[in-house]
Amino acid sequence: MTRSVRDWRVKLMQAHPRLFGIPFGRPDAAKGYPNCEEGWRDLLERCCVRIETALVGGGALTVVQIKQKFGALRFYWTGDLPDAAKAKVDEAIALAAARSACTCETCGAEGRLYSRNGWLATACPEHAKGELKPIRLGFENIHIVRTFGPGRFPIVSCRRYIRETDCFVDVDPKSLESRSSGMARITRDWRIDLIEAYPDLFHPLPNNPGVAEASPECGAGWQDLLERACARIRAAAQADGGSFKFTQIKEKYATARLYWEGALSPEADARVEEIIDLAEARSACTCEVCGAEGRLHRAGGWLMTRCAAHGQGHSVPEKPGWENVTISRVDARGAKTVVVKRRRYVRETDNFIEIDPLIIGEGG
Ligand SMILES: [Zn+2]
Numbered sequence: 001m002t003r004s005v006r007d008w009r010v011k012l013m014q015a016h017p018r019l020f021g022i023p024f025g026r027p028d029a030a031k032g033y034p035n036c037e038e039g040w041r042d043l044l045e046r047c048c049v050r051i052e053t054a055l056v057g058g059g060a061l062t063v064v065q066i067k068q069k070f071g072a073l074r075f076y077w078t079g080d081l082p083d084a085a086k087a088k089v090d091e092a093i094a095l096a097a098a099r100s101a102c103t104c105e106t107c108g109a110e111g112r113l114y115s116r117n118g119w120l121a122t123a124c125p126e127h128a129k130g131e132l133k134p135i136r137l138g139f140e141n142i143h144i145v146r147t148f149g150p151g152r153f154p155i156v157s158c159r160r161y162i163r164e165t166d167c168f169v170d171v172d173p174k175s176l177e178s179r180s181s182g183m184a185r186i187t188r189d190w191r192i193d194l195i196e197a198y199p200d201l202f203h204p205l206p207n208n209p210g211v212a213e214a215s216p217e218c219g220a221g222w223q224d225l226l227e228r229a230c231a232r233i234r235a236a237a238q239a240d241g242g243s244f245k246f247t248q249i250k251e252k253y254a255t256a257r258l259y260w261e262g263a264l265s266p267e268a269d270a271r272v273e274e275i276i277d278l279a280e281a282r283s284a285c286t287c288e289v290c291g292a293e294g295r296l297h298r299a300g301g302w303l304m305t306r307c308a309a310h311g312q313g314h315s316v317p318e319k320p321g322w323e324n325v326t327i328s329r330v331d332a333r334g335a336k337t338v339v340v341k342r343r344r345y346v347r348e349t350d351n352f353i354e355i356d357p358l359i360i361g362e363g364g
Pocket residue numbers: 104105106107108109123124125126127
């Protein structure tokens with residue numbers, strides 16, 4: 001253990017014994033032991049003071065978890081509170097979460113969201129690692145609360161967090177829409193648009209509607225095929241009534257990979273898998289940069305799907321007859337793998353056709 005008893009986390013908990021149940025002699029074993037870095041210490045202290053104030057009128061709560069997720073603070077509690085106190089506690093936590101989203105977790109200076117290999121962190125320029133996540137112009141520190149009903153996602157509140165004064169101000173959602181359609185054409189990021197168009201599939205952060213775990217990590221040339229996949233998956237999931245959430249979308253070995261979790265009927269599950277197979281097959285013949293028809297290129301050890309204009313290195317020759325053929329295999333327990341399906345993806349019509357294995361022979 002490198003953490004001494006003088007840890008700021010322990011001090012925070014000891015300063016608010018009403019909120020943190022500390023097992024005897026083991027502050028680090030308390031459920032609410034803050035699992036974040038010292039840059040957020042100040043906002044946590046402020047939050048705890050506000051919660052204590054909210055409890056003056058009655059009620060009690062216990063902090064069950066404090067952690068960083070997707071670059072922002074998560075603060076969970078359990079307890080029984082009068083409605084007025086609960087509203088104040090929720091507001092104290094919303095303020096702390098909003099502040100964390102613009103405060104370097106390492107040093108406490110003003111920060112922004114960065115992504116490094118899919119890991120999100122809020123950092124100042126000095127402590128930043130990875131790439132700055134784009135924010136749509138006008139959407140800085142905007143926190144939108146929506147209800148997630150089937151089909152429609154009405155906005156409950158739309159507020160901007162003001163870091164200087166540590167408060168929220170109400171913002172008319174319509175003013176954001178007009179600004180984004182007019183001024184922000186250049187800085188508009190297609191990933192944010194996609195996530196905002198499909199919150200039912202991406203489950204974006206409740207206070208940051210353009211940020212989701214599965215924000216696509218691939219080039220804009222695949223935007224179109226991802227949009228198509230999303231529209232189809234929404235139709236399949238809504239008809240089924242089950243649940244669906246993208247967990248990761250990325251490029252790997254020059255093709256798109258779409259991962260998800262959820263609970264769907266076996267029929268809907270198969271339908272979704274088919275939609276994803278189509279998207280992945282399309283990515284294998286679509287330039288990741290511009291969306292034109294593309295082929296597999298190799299530059300050094302790097303594989304990519306590119307059109308002739310965007311290709312680097314050289315295009316990888318395909319065996320005649322094997323263009324756009326995808327093969328599904330299952331591992332038959334103990335035996336060698338067995339070919340289940342052999343299909344050709346037809347780019348023009350965006351579908352598969354079964355092909356006779358004899359035409360292209362075994363191997364490959
Ligand atoms: Zn910093």
